[in-house]
Amino acid sequence: MKKYFFSLAFTALILTGGLQTRAWGPTGHRVTAEIASFYLSPKAKLAISKIIGRESLAMIANWPDFIKSDTTGAYNHTSPWHYLDFPGHISRQEFDRLLAEAKGENLYSQTLAMIKELKSPSTKPERRRFALAFLVHMIGDMHQPLHVGRDEDMGGNKIQVSWFDRPTNLHKVWDEYLIDFQQYSYTEYSGILNRVVTASAAKTMQAGSIQDWMWQSHVLSDKIYDRTNNGDKLSYRYNFLFVEDLNSQLLKGGLRLAQVLNETFK
Numbered sequence: 001m002k003k004y005f006f007s008l009a010f011t012a013l014i015l016t017g018g019l020q021t022r023a024w025g026p027t028g029h030r031v032t033a034e035i036a037s038f039y040l041s042p043k044a045k046l047a048i049s050k051i052i053g054r055e056s057l058a059m060i061a062n063w064p065d066f067i068k069s070d071t072t073g074a075y076n077h078t079s080p081w082h083y084l085d086f087p088g089h090i091s092r093q094e095f096d097r098l099l100a101e102a103k104g105e106n107l108y109s110q111t112l113a114m115i116k117e118l119k120s121p122s123t124k125p126e127r128r129r130f131a132l133a134f135l136v137h138m139i140g141d142m143h144q145p146l147h148v149g150r151d152e153d154m155g156g157n158k159i160q161v162s163w164f165d166r167p168t169n170l171h172k173v174w175d176e177y178l179i180d181f182q183q184y185s186y187t188e189y190s191g192i193l194n195r196v197v198t199a200s201a202a203k204t205m206q207a208g209s210i211q212d213w214m215w216q217s218h219v220l221s222d223k224i225y226d227r228t229n230n231g232d233k234l235s236y237r238y239n240f241l242f243v244e245d246l247n248s249q250l251l252k253g254g255l256r257l258a259q260v261l262n263e264t265f266k
Helices: 002-016 028-037 042-054 063-069 077-084 092-102 107-119 125-141 169-179 187-197 199-206 209-225 238-266
Strands: 160-164 168-169
Touching: 002 063, 028 042, 028 125, 028 169, 028 238, 042 125, 042 238, 063 077, 063 125, 063 160, 077 107, 077 125, 092 107, 107 125, 107 209, 160 169, 160 187, 168 169, 187 238, 199 238, 209 238
Parallel strands: none
Antiparallel strands: 160 168
16 A cells, blocks of 8 residues: 555656756656666566566656655655765865765765665565665766755855856756757657667776765866856857766766666665
8 A cells, every 4th residue: 555655646746747856857867767777687677676566767766856845844854865065176085085974864875875775675665665766866866966066055056047048047057957958858868878878888987986976976066167157148058068978977877877776686
């Protein structure tokens, strides 16, 4: 019954469109999840099907954002799970130190926590679904560079810009507007990115640790901050500057999600 209720609630949120994002927008999360589905091992596919049945990773990828519309407050504690901010232009050594010393629940700590729950045979079915949805989502989040951006501007939320004369903020541009500008559905986008990557390149992208991946995203966030100022009017030129970085992050997010899932369910 609980599993059935989870599925109904998830479906209702999709149909009503109720969400407030501080992450890749819906398309971005579905792209990374769909790419991951191409690279799952047989064991991972079987384990995932036991958790979510006929639902796909792309279908559950946005659930951790959808639940932000829940008015009961039951999921308020998960808000810090979507990001972890750092000072700009720090060294890798300083980054690692701050990551290790970060207090409370955050993107890094809860990614590890969800992996642990999925590996544990004692985790109950409904909690396993919860952990899988959040793991899929958080691996996507850590590849949105402003989710490992700077605390003083809330990951770009306080940097006011315009996107084709539409007032917005830098975080929103990276969450949604850049992705939507490419004018692909998530299946088209994931298919295009998957077709252009070679097997050797995919293996290289999957290498490293979660710490390494977050560091790489943080370095990209510095590039974004350096090239974007408060009040900037962003349009075609901005897309030209960053579309390769955008595509790379979406692709890496999907490939690495598959790597994590394959390792979790080996």
